[in-house]
Amino acid sequence: MIEINGLTIGIIIILIGAYGILTKRNLIKMTMALYVMNSGAILFFVSLGFRKNSSAAILGDWAGLVVDPLPQAVVLTSIVIGLGITSLALALAIKIYEEYKTLDTSNLKEK
Amino acid sequence: MISQFQFFPVDSLSFIMGSLALLLLPLILIYSVKYIRTHHIHYFIPFFILALGIIGVFFSKDFLGFFVFLELVTLSSYFLIIQPWMEDTLAAGFKYLIMNLIGGVLILFSVLILYSQTGSFDFIEISKLLSVGAIGKLPLISIAFLLGCLIKCGAIPFHTWLPDAHPAAPSPISALLSGLVINIGVYGILRFMFTLKIFFPVLVWIGVGSMLFGVILALRQTNIKRLLAYSSISQMGYILLGIGIGGGLGLGGGIFHAINHAVFKMLLFLCAGAVIYVTGERQLKHLGGLMTRMPVTAAFFIIGALSISGIPPFNGFVSKSIISAAVVTGREPMIKIAMILTAAGTFALFFKMFKQIFLGDLSAGKWNVKEAPVIMLFPMFLLASACLGMGVMWRRVLVVFIYPVLGQYGANTVLSVHKIWSLESLLHTLIVIGLGLVIYGVGMRMGWLGSAVPWIFSVDRIYVSIGRLIVMLGNIIRDLQFRSLNFHLLWVFLMLLLFYFLFRFIA
């Protein structure tokens, strides 16, 4: 029996994104799918640091049980990267739409 | 290791080949000065690189140098062959380049295996190691090297670049290709002799095949230079046969014939070049009656033709007699018959050529044809006198040039030379002449000697279709690529799975 936790949900979200990226032909939808995949990876990463019944490693008593702070720091960076990439992809999609008047990849004929 | 190839070992094999190159190259250069009328820079820069390459090949001390200069020869002669930049010369040059690169690459393959086995490129060190018998993978090395050399010297199944490249090139370059460049293949085989011993029976039959098919194909040609090119294939057959039989007689005869072939084929190409230079014609049927207009060229042509047909007292006779003496000792009646047929065919071939170029009526529009310029006749004169001189003073040539090489290979240096001028060999010559005339007469009557070679016999077709197949494969793969973005994204996931399972199963 697979335990339902952050890790498995992260993997599931990645697979949902992968499904989207493989089947959708709309540029915006593909971008969304990519972002979903990214979120899954981020959830996976941040769940690694999770420990039950522990507090954030920010202030106060460090002697008690704390979650691992490193994944959180790392994940912040990767969220920013994912955001940047998504916005760049959307900008490209808008530009492509302006040029081709369509967002469907199969209609992007040579021009 | 990469830039450290060395020169000047030099053993007597390098010496004779190198001195042949050094003597013949200036003649071609003199001839070219007049022959090349335009685009001097495009001609002479590759020419000097080619000269450097040929000399470098013969004088390099190790296999790496041999290969490097061989590539230089291939490339520079490519640029000389495509000289007029017409569609057909470009196609011929392309075929030349690709086939010779394949040959070169095979040589590199074997040389690098040899290096990885011995740790050395040096001829002498490798031959020392071989005498101890300390080299692995010898069959593979030898096959690759032999194949490479056979492609380079235009032996019969690999000859198809030769009849295309020679007519395409300017005449002095055809002379150079036929005289020196294809000799590089022979030189390679001689260099590698010590390991090739097991393949010598194969070499004999390749030689016989080249002799016969070369001359049969040559008989059917109508283009002067294409005809000479096929005859080169046939003469290469003699050389390979001689080397393949081995022993003092075979090896000596083969090397001697290589030298002789360089001299008389160069002479013939230069004569053809002179004819082309003054008339602008390459087709036999448009030529004729030039005897009165170009008597000197005609005389030189006769000398060359007699030499190549093996008529005494010219040099071709001597080397062919030595090879045939070697065949007799080898007791192979089939080879003997093939030799006689080839010699007769060669005689018929040059009889036909001489008759159609120099005898008969002058064709229309050729009334103002004059003798070729002196500067072109001079190299031809030197080559013709070499043909005669080497034929008459063959004993000296043998002693000075050939015996040291034979000594180097440990072959029997005392050739049974008395056979060369025997009654038997003269009778042999008469048979050849008679048979040649018969072949010519019958062939002309039946119309065999003018039609193009049927496509069905062409080996070329196989190579061309291999090339087409490769391009077709590329086209198929390219068409598979025109897919949506999703298809290409699918590859990412597929490769993830593929690598994972590969890892699981291999580890």
Add this chain to the structure above:
Amino acid sequence: MAEHAPILIIVFPLLAAFLTHLTKYVKLERGAELVAFASMLASLSVLVISAPAVLAGRVISYNIGGWTAPLGISLVLDGFSFFFCIVIVVIGLLLILYSLGVYLYARRYYSLLLIALSALFGIALTRDLFNLYVFFEILAVSSYVLIAYKRRPRTLKASFRYLMITESAWVFFLLAIAMLYGLTGTLNMDGIAQKIPMIYQSSPYSLFIIFSIMLVAFGIKCGMAPLHSWIPEAHSQAPTPVSGLLSGLILKAGIFAMLRVFYLFFVGVGPFSTILLYVGLITLLFGALMALVQDELKKLLAYSSINQIGFILVGIGIGTTLGLKGALFHLLNHAIMKTGLFFCAGIIISQTGFWKIERLRGVYKRMPGVAISFFLLSLAIVGIPFFNGFASKLLVILATLKQMYYIPGIILLLGIVISAAYYFKVLRIFFNPEESREVHDFVPRPVGPFEHFAVYLCVVFCVVIGIFPGIIFPILEPAVKVLLP
């Protein structure tokens, strides 16, 4: 100074990337270009200063913010990073030199280029796995924008395709980093490397997942065969210096990272090198066959890059010192040659406006210098003796044959012949004395001296390295020694 070298090398171009925008407020002719040039020269001088120590085998490590290895990010300048930094500096300077003539006052362009270069330095120097990921993403983002810089329709499409294919794999890379962190508890590469054998004992399958993800992620960057599909479009649609950046450095960054990560983590673990050998052969044949049937000049060059990458991958796959030496040497050579070829193609295309090879008949008469440079560079890339390609290909093939891989050796040699076929197909057209009507009629646009100078510089490099291959070995040998001590 030498102990701060790793950070300085990265910081100079990064700082300059932002300074280029400020040159707007300075009354200075070509301020952005000057800043770009100066920053690369500064990085180069730092490299030169640290060269004696690094080449002697010392490892210069630098901890960002003073935090030591397991906690902070450490940058390490060893022989291998040094080699790649040299490649980056040389190609970067060539790119900026070429750009001087093409992009006047384009601050944004130089800024993006410098960000890409600084990310490349980061990739070369970092020892933190996540940091590697970040630098790759910075590189990727700046290269997406650079490819789409001209905003033509096909350009945008190429950029989007590159983005989608790359990012879908690099999401998994993040996953792989997370898994490694979960398994080892550290992100420092050396720290991970120490624990890898232990993990291999306990949970080999997760290690295989990580390995295959990394192979795919780096494979996409370097153009491994079935993952290459972004390369031809991106290379042919990008502005010329960016094509040089892609082919010369970004593909090589994938190879560099692959070598770095795998030689740290996986070298004794699995048969990764054998897989890489066969993948390299497929890549090589694939690139060669595709290049043979291309009719656009820049696409042909792009597929030829895939062909040469195959060569490098085979060299890596052999896994011996000789193979690695050949692969790294070919990496450097190919970077120079292909950059030069793209420059030539860029000059020819920008002057005539034709992309198709067929329409460039007789280009030699109109621009002999560029055509001859193209000729020499293509001889170099085919691997004709006396050019640098010959030396490196010889090493790779020799390494292959030494390990008794005879069939792969034959395929490598076949690849050489096919590459000769397609390059000579181009040369036949370029040097044809009959000009096509289009070539005869075109009015040349002015081309400055910088483009030509950059091209000639590439040719000089090729010939000099080809005749004296020994001059590269002082930086090549320490690099190989780092990987295979």
